[in-house]
Amino acid sequence: MDMKANLGSFGAALKEKDVWVMNVVSEDGPNTLKLIYDRGLIGAVHNWCEAFSTYPRTFDLLHAWTVFSDIGKKGCSAEDLLVEMDRMLRPTGFIIIRDKQPVIEFVKKYLHALHWEAVATADSTSDSDQDGDELVFIVQKKLWLTSESFRDSK
Structure with missing residues (x-):
């Protein structure tokens, strides 16, 4: 899990490996989730002051x-x-x-x-x-x- 994914670069670096990365975008930062999805990655928006399901x-x-x-x-x-x-x-x-x-x-x-x-x-x-x-x-x-x-x- 990338707890602060930004543009999803951490997940993109591991894309060719046999792993999946959950990219988490901060709810109060720039919403880059569409860019993460466009890269073929998965992700979610979350506030780390709360529990993550x-x-x-x-x-x-x-x-x-x-x-x-x-x-x-x-x-x-x-x-x-x-x-x-x-x-x-x-x-x-x-x-x-x-x-x-x-x-x-x-x-x-x-x-x-x-x-x-x-x-x-x-x-x-x-x-x-x-x-x-x-x-x-x-x-x-x-x-x-x-x-x-x-x-x-x-």
Whole structure:
């Protein structure tokens, strides 16, 4: 899922792969859903201050480009968004977060509680159109195992 699809470039980059991408366009941004449809992709309009209907599926990968900064400007709860992302993501799935340094530090505080593991962090200064204060942070959702499941596996 591309949580802030803009023109659907993330989905278009993966179009030749054996995957499908749900492109989500912000309800208060430019409505680019027609362009996404014209590219042969699927999509929806959504406000991340609310839950996203995922029935009957969950996702292997979430791509969140400045989604946390956007909902922060609206006064919505970033903690609620983290819980929503955890709900939508399959165990062993990945999240790519591209946002400002304070947002990445905020997400890092909740890794242990959500059973997520940091995989990589990179500076996004390679993009010439960016001012260089964004980071790319990749996390993986781990399986939630109980102490009883550890006993059963021995």
